[in-house]
Amino acid sequence: MMFEDTHDEHVLLTPGPTPIHPRAQKALIRSMLGHMDPEVFALNSEIQRDLREMYGTEPEGFTALLAGTGSLGMEAGFANLVEAGDEVLVCANGSFGRRMAEMAARYGAKVRLVTAPLGEAIKPADVAAHLDDDISMVAVVHGETSTGVLNPVPEIAELVRGSGALLTVDAVTTAGMEPFHMQQWGVDYAYTGAQKCLSAPPGLAPVAISERAFSRFAARRTQTPLWYCDFEGLRDYWVNHTYHHTVPVNLHFAFHAALRAALEEGLEARQARVRLMGRVIERTLAPLGFSHYVRRPEDRLPTVLALRLPEGFDDAGLRQALRQREISVTGGLGPTAGVIWRLGLMGESARPGPYHRLMTELEDLLGAPGLLDRYEAVLAEEQRGELALA
Numbered sequence: 001m002m003f004e005d006t007h008d009e010h011v012l013l014t015p016g017p018t019p020i021h022p023r024a025q026k027a028l029i030r031s032m033l034g035h036m037d038p039e040v041f042a043l044n045s046e047i048q049r050d051l052r053e054m055y056g057t058e059p060e061g062f063t064a065l066l067a068g069t070g071s072l073g074m075e076a077g078f079a080n081l082v083e084a085g086d087e088v089l090v091c092a093n094g095s096f097g098r099r100m101a102e103m104a105a106r107y108g109a110k111v112r113l114v115t116a117p118l119g120e121a122i123k124p125a126d127v128a129a130h131l132d133d134d135i136s137m138v139a140v141v142h143g144e145t146s147t148g149v150l151n152p153v154p155e156i157a158e159l160v161r162g163s164g165a166l167l168t169v170d171a172v173t174t175a176g177m178e179p180f181h182m183q184q185w186g187v188d189y190a191y192t193g194a195q196k197c198l199s200a201p202p203g204l205a206p207v208a209i210s211e212r213a214f215s216r217f218a219a220r221r222t223q224t225p226l227w228y229c230d231f232e233g234l235r236d237y238w239v240n241h242t243y244h245h246t247v248p249v250n251l252h253f254a255f256h257a258a259l260r261a262a263l264e265e266g267l268e269a270r271q272a273r274v275r276l277m278g279r280v281i282e283r284t285l286a287p288l289g290f291s292h293y294v295r296r297p298e299d300r301l302p303t304v305l306a307l308r309l310p311e312g313f314d315d316a317g318l319r320q321a322l323r324q325r326e327i328s329v330t331g332g333l334g335p336t337a338g339v340i341w342r343l344g345l346m347g348e349s350a351r352p353g354p355y356h357r358l359m360t361e362l363e364d365l366l367g368a369p370g371l372l373d374r375y376e377a378v379l380a381e382e383q384r385g386e387l388a389l390a
């Protein structure tokens with residue numbers, strides 16, 4: 001396929017990346033400034049302040065942006081906080097949990113896995129059964145994008161609090177859109193990716209690091225093997241304003257605008273918006289035979305709606321036809337390929353407009369008259385319900 005620069009109206013309904021927020025899009029074209037410019041340091045401080053609010057850190061908690069995607073956020077945690085021979089307990093009930101386990105192992109950890117059947121959340125009792133004084137870190141993915149499952153981080157955090165282990169949480173599909181309370185829960189290291197719940201361009205990993213994690217870092221017997229994201233190097237630039245590496249200033253501009261927009265909208269309003277859109281989509285598609293893939297309602301991740309496809313549904317053919325009409329939808333991964341769709345409800349995709357486009361095209365492609373009318377009726381009903389509650 002040739003690259004064509006004609007995608008102005010493209011609708012991204014994938015579980016990341018998400019459509020870029022208009023304010024972030026505009027900030028991207030600001031003229032370049034140097035990474036040591038006082039104005040950039042002022043912008044960075046605002047980003048750090050806003051990230052403290054988004055993550056719910058301790059009042060002076062350390063936050064920063066890493067120049068890379070969410071996976072760099074994941075890797076930096078293991079690189080800085082794990083040494084060869086450390087015992088690390090990884091909760092892995094999907095592909096991102098398994099990515100964590102692989103990274104921990106590459107930094108020399110002895111990995112203990114806690115798993116759950118596909119489409120189910122990790123059970124805190126299973127974590128408790130594997131947790132002992134030898135464990136130096138527990139790592140868990142909050143929202144498992146590969147299956148649409150929400151893991152019970154507050155309950156797991158409570159177990160870890162009494163144990164002396166650090167707690168690392170992948171907040172890629174949750175922070176900025178779902179409740180996240182780093183200090184209150186007792187999380188030591190959290191990260192996300194700019195292109196997920198915040199609808200900023202990809203290429204930045206916002207992280208938050210607790211004082212406890214910094215103490216563990218300071219007590220390392222060996223230097224961290226990953227120079228680029230060394231916690232001390234991060235502190236040099238983000239706190240002491242000395243050169244470490246050239247940060248992607250234009251991405252900082254866009255990220256700042258997207259995060260500001262999120263906080264101005266309000267984190268609770270965003271949570272309500274995701275839930276409302278999830279209900280509307282599920283109710284609209286249910287009569288066609290779509291159903292929730294994740295059985296238990298409390299295990300469902302609101303930002304990635306995993307729907308089981310109707311019997312005999314042409315998954316690949318439909319997604320290809322939608323792509324020709326400038327709509328991107330994501331199917332399952334591995335064992336769920338051909339079985340589910342994973343509809344993204346992070347950031348700017350959790351709005352009536354993008355899904356209006358999906359329903360319009362699906363009505364036509366599936367020969368399902370009335371689908372769009374049902375979408376509009378259910379949306380109006382849910383919006384009225386929300387107003388009545390307010």
Ligand SMILES: *Cc1c(COP(=O)(O)O)cnc(C)c1O
Nearest residue numbers: 016069070071096143145172193
């Ligand atoms: C997308 C994602 C990542 C990886 O982020 P990249 O930006 O693709 O590197 C990690 N964890 C979860 C839960 C994700 O959804």
